[in-house]
Amino acid sequence: MPVPPPLNLKAGPFGTNGSITRLGPKPMKMGLPPPKPPKGLKIEHRVGIQAPAEVIWEALSDLKAWDQWNPLYKKASGEIRIGAELEMTLALPGRNPEVIRPTVLEWVPNEQLHWRLTMLRGLVRTIRFFEIEALATQGCIVSNGEIIGGLLGPTLAKPMGRTIYRAFVEMNEALKTRAESLWAARQAEVPTKAKGRRR
Numbered sequence: 001m002p003v004p005p006p007l008n009l010k011a012g013p014f015g016t017n018g019s020i021t022r023l024g025p026k027p028m029k030m031g032l033p034p035p036k037p038p039k040g041l042k043i044e045h046r047v048g049i050q051a052p053a054e055v056i057w058e059a060l061s062d063l064k065a066w067d068q069w070n071p072l073y074k075k076a077s078g079e080i081r082i083g084a085e086l087e088m089t090l091a092l093p094g095r096n097p098e099v100i101r102p103t104v105l106e107w108v109p110n111e112q113l114h115w116r117l118t119m120l121r122g123l124v125r126t127i128r129f130f131e132i133e134a135l136a137t138q139g140c141i142v143s144n145g146e147i148i149g150g151l152l153g154p155t156l157a158k159p160m161g162r163t164i165y166r167a168f169v170e171m172n173e174a175l176k177t178r179a180e181s182l183w184a185a186r187q188a189e190v191p192t193k194a195k196g197r198r199r
Helices: 053-061 063-068 153-198
Strands: 041-049 073-077 087-090 098-100 103-108 112-119 124-136 139-149
Touching: 041 153, 053 124, 053 139, 053 153, 063 073, 124 153, 139 153
Parallel strands: none
Antiparallel strands: 041 139, 073 087, 087 098, 103 112, 112 124, 124 139
16 A cells, blocks of 8 residues: 655745755655645643753653653553554543554654644544654754544544543653653763762
């Protein structure tokens, strides 16, 4: 089954930072119009995290460890590569957990992870995105969101919009705690290693 060209939300319809390094098809040539944004209801939460982009990416890309900190995805497994199928246990607040199997659309280390999910025989199509924007060496903004499209997607999603948004807030706060803890631990290791070299 052919894999469609990946969406590039950061460099395309939702971002402002121009071209980025992509894994997958080559970016469009200069002078061509940007790709049209996917249609649907967009729900997004952004959070500031005091840690380098690579540390945030380490927490985000380690799917097997999501069960240790992620309140929205209680379990996750799979390989992050374009076209790969992931398996996750989704636990929205107030709803029974359900297993989903999204397909990776695009990933760029330290910058972004996008996946797509089709439900109800194609009547609901979603694009899930996590994007890391470095503001400083040790500070980033993380966008955690979803575009819910398809024939029935926006209609079914509107009543659940606040629930989905709250889940994104909770996941972002947990990611912030995880990444900042990892970074603090790394910083604490530096003086210890330096002392060991001086002996």
